[in-house]
Structures are given as C-alpha cells and as structure tokens.
Amino acid sequence: MKFAVLVNEGPYAHQASDSAYYFTQAALSQGHEVMRVFFYHDGVNNGTRLTTPPQDDRNITNRWSELAKQNDLDLVVCVAAAQRRGIVDEDEQKRNSKDANNIAEGFRISGLGQLVEAGIQADRLVSFGD
Amino acid sequence: MSEDTNQTSGTVKKFLYVNRRAPHGTNYAQEGLEVALIGAAFEQDVTLAFIDDGVFQLKKDQDTSDIGTKNFSATYGALGDYDVQKAYVEQESLDARGLTGDDLMPLVYEDEDDDWEEKPMIHIISAEEMREIIDQSDVVLNF
Numbered sequence: 001m002k003f004a005v006l007v008n009e010g011p012y013a014h015q016a017s018d019s020a021y022y023f024t025q026a027a028l029s030q031g032h033e034v035m036r037v038f039f040y041h042d043g044v045n046n047g048t049r050l051t052t053p054p055q056d057d058r059n060i061t062n063r064w065s066e067l068a069k070q071n072d073l074d075l076v077v078c079v080a081a082a083q084r085r086g087i088v089d090e091d092e093q094k095r096n097s098k099d100a101n102n103i104a105e106g107f108r109i110s111g112l113g114q115l116v117e118a119g120i121q122a123d124r125l126v127s128f129g130d
Numbered sequence: 131m132s133e134d135t136n137q138t139s140g141t142v143k144k145f146l147y148v149n150r151r152a153p154h155g156t157n158y159a160q161e162g163l164e165v166a167l168i169g170a171a172f173e174q175d176v177t178l179a180f181i182d183d184g185v186f187q188l189k190k191d192q193d194t195s196d197i198g199t200k201n202f203s204a205t206y207g208a209l210g211d212y213d214v215q216k217a218y219v220e221q222e223s224l225d226a227r228g229l230t231g232d233d234l235m236p237l238v239y240e241d242e243d244d245d246w247e248e249k250p251m252i253h254i255i256s257a258e259e260m261r262e263i264i265d266q267s268d269v270v271l272n273f
Contacts, residue, residue, distance in 0.1 A: 006271070041161050041273075080164060112168040119269040120141050120172065127272060 003027050004118035005037045008129030010045030011060035012053070017046050020128040021063060028071050036074045036118040037064075039107075041129070044087045047077040049104035061104050068106035075107045076114045144175045146267035149184035153203065154194065159187050160202050162273030167205070170212035177216040178209070179263060185223045188234045188252065203235070210239030210251060217251045220260050 005024055009016035024034050039046055053059050068075050089103040119125045147166045153159045170176050192203040237251040
C-alpha cells in the first residue's frame with residue numbers, strides 16, 4: 001500500500017510526531033511505501049536542526065532525518081506554516097532577508113500543494129495531531 | 131503501474147476537511163482553511179465539515195478588533211469561488227452551543243450546472259448523517 005503521513009504537532013509537546021515516526025517505520029518494515037511525510041501547523045517544528053533535547057531522551061528531529069536517509073523518505077515542511085514559526089532554509093533566508101537558517105537534514109520546505117498531491121496519489125493519508 | 135510525470139491528472143478524490151475548533155484561541159481553524167483553499171485548486175471534490183467548537187468558525191458578524199488577531203471569517207465567503215459547494219454543520223454541536231442556522235454566515239456558491247444560480251453551501255445535518263459523510267470520503271483531514 002502507498003501511504004502518505006501528515007504530522008500536525010511539534011516534537012515533545014505532543015505525541016503526534018512520535019506516533020507518526022513509529023507508524024512510518026512500521027509501514028516501511030512491512031514493505032509498504034511511504035511516499036511523503038508532510039509537516040503542517042506546529043509539525044513544522046520537527047524540522048529545525050537547532051534542538052538540544054536531553055541526552056537521555058530520544059532526539060525526534062535527528063530520528064526523522066536518519067529514517068529519511070535510510071529509506072529515501074520525502075520529508076516536506078509547509079512553507080506558510082514554516083514562515084509563521086521560523087523554520088527557514090537557505091532559499092527562505094534569502095527571500096525573507098533573515099540572518100540565519102535552521103532546517104534539519106533531510107527536510108525540504110515546499111507548498112501545501114504537496115500535501116494535497118500526497119492525498120491524491122496515496123492509497124491512504126494518515127494524520128497525526130492533537 | 132507506469133510512472134506518470136503528472137500522477138494527479140484525472141484523479142478526483144473526495145476530500146473532507148473536518149473542523150472541530152473555534153476560530154480563535156488556536157490557529158487550527160485558519161490553517162485548516164488554507165489547506166481547503168489550496169485543495170480546491172487541484173480540482174478535487176472538496177467538502178467541509180464543522181463539528182464541536184468548529185461551528186463557531188461560521189458564526190456571523192465576527193469582530194476580532196479587541197483581540198488583535200486577523201479576522202479571516204470573510205475567507206469562508208470566498209469558498210464558493212473555489213468550487214466548494216458543501217459545508218456540513220452538525221446539528222448537535224449547534225444545539226449544545228445555543229446556536230441555530232440563523233447565527234451562521236449565509237455561505238453560497240454559484241451552480242454552474244444550473245445557470246449559475248446562487249445556492250446555499252451550508253447544510254445542517256445530524257451526527258449520524260455526519261458519520262456517513264466522513265465514511266464516504268476518500269481523504270479526511272482533521273483540524
């Protein structure tokens with residue numbers, strides 16, 4: 001089956017990102033395809049490389065980056081939600097005249113159209129939120 | 131299956147956007163509406179549902195000047211221009227909040243199959259009918 005995953009909450013404050021991660025991992029290990037993981041709303045906060053969670057706890061952002069690398073996952077952060085929350089890549093930094101960028105490895109910033117497209121192309125879109 | 135470069139062309143799915151939160155206090159309502167508008171540009175079959183506090187999103191005469199947030203309620207009026215024709219509002223949610231259909235914005239769309247006649251977009255339905263609507267949808271997004 002071809003899945004798309006939507007993550008609507010940021011790391012740690014809500015379970016959503018953890019649940020989405022475990023779901024994605026399980027789907028992949030059972031041979032399914034996960035064609036995109038889309039981060040919307042506070043979910044975009046999963047895409048910053050600047051977190052320093054405590055050493056004895058899971059590193060949610062890095063875990064997504066590693067899963068993406070191992071499985072060639074498409075992690076997409078919504079541009080509109082990212083602009084509101086300050087998740088920035090090099091292009092956005094230039095476009096909006098910011099003095100820094102903070103996007104994590106494996107994540108890319110793109111439009112909401114990527115979410116709708118995922119809904120159309122996937123057999124199932126599974127969302128994780130509050 | 132061949133890898134088509136434009137895999138969305140021709141496919142029409144029933145998209146349902148479920149709104150359960152009030153328009154202000156959180157920005158789920160505003161960001162949910164943004165997805166609905168973008169979705170309409172993909173020529174899908176888009177329906178909106180309003181349940182629980184989500185029914186407040188459609189309340190008439192919203193004025194946010196005292197709370198300083200953006201009053202995006204006029205955007206619901208634009209949905210008709212984006213080919214959205216159905217907005218289902220749950221009766222039980224209205225009842226529990228002391229609201230009736232008269233409290234809601236009179237959203238309309240122009241029916242291209244009926245000489246562009248203006249028709250109401252909002253349908254007030256029971257919780258049981260709402261379950262049917264959700265069940266019949268292909269893609270359900272929940273805000």
